[in-house]
Amino acid sequence: MSDKIHGISVGVERHNQQMMVVMKASGTLTHDDYQSITPMLLAAFAAIEQPHIKMLVDISDFDGWELRAAWDDFRLGLKMGNNIDKIAIYGHKSWQQMAAKIGAWFIKGEMRAFEKYEDAVQWVASSSS
Template identity: 25%
Template sequence: MLQIIELTNDNVIASKAYGKLRKEDIEKIHPLIHAILDKGMKVRWYFEMDNFTGWDLPGLWEDLKMDTAHAKDYEKIAMVGDKKLQEWITQFMKPFTNAEIKYFYIEQKEDAKSWIESQ
């Protein structure tokens, strides 16, 4: 499941992932990305993981398509979560974007929010 949470910047998408992400979860992000791009801005994504276990197959495919289509549209991605996923998720995302990707432990989520909103 993917829940959209709120941060204050106009070009930040903030989300919290629980369990497995499905295609429908990834499709929630498309209009948010396009709203930011329509303003002429690059996307910054705060991605918090809480008991996140990955994607089902259609969800993974949808995520790969979205990341590939928008590879140059991301500026920063803050990954927040469990140490077990740190290297895997960060390494997984790098080939699909030119964005600066930084991992934060869950207890550093306020630092992650500050970083994603900072210049």
Template identity: 35%
Template structure:
């Protein structure tokens, strides 16, 4: 699995590129980065680029669930950019687990996703 984190807009936007299958160790990088940015800036905005993403191993799915519970109110907006129908469904499934506004965008609409996640 590959996860790349890029901070933008002075750290208020976290761009997360995921590919392959997430494993528990990926959350050991992701969670501290989010927690640090929340301490520095308050609520965050996240852009998930899920190009070539294939899901989670069981231990990573548990870490993802725990992250959602622990950071329920720390994220303001989540733009999810993907290429598969199940990724679109995942955006809908995640809505009860966060206060964030969540929108799914097809990979072809990545520029629109960035505009939406950045808008005031």
């Protein structure tokens, strides 16, 4: 196993009077990363009344997933998908546009990819799609 930093950090930020969940993925995510973060995320989202979740996912330092972790990510998306209004993916990966298109099939809301952080924040924080 590598000593390279990897994992998922989660926070909540307010932009233009809109609350959003901000997630940052770093390094190569593992099954253990998802084992740690999934219960916390599901518990936090379950406590939200009338959930209309807006998310910003920062993949600028993300290298990818181990195979089992990719499956964990897919399952987490299915569990949370009905509560999500918008997800903005920020980064500079060649595959992020395709990931946003495919990911949008599995969530109730809209998902888009952005190469500029400010554009991602502005879109997610806007009240309209």
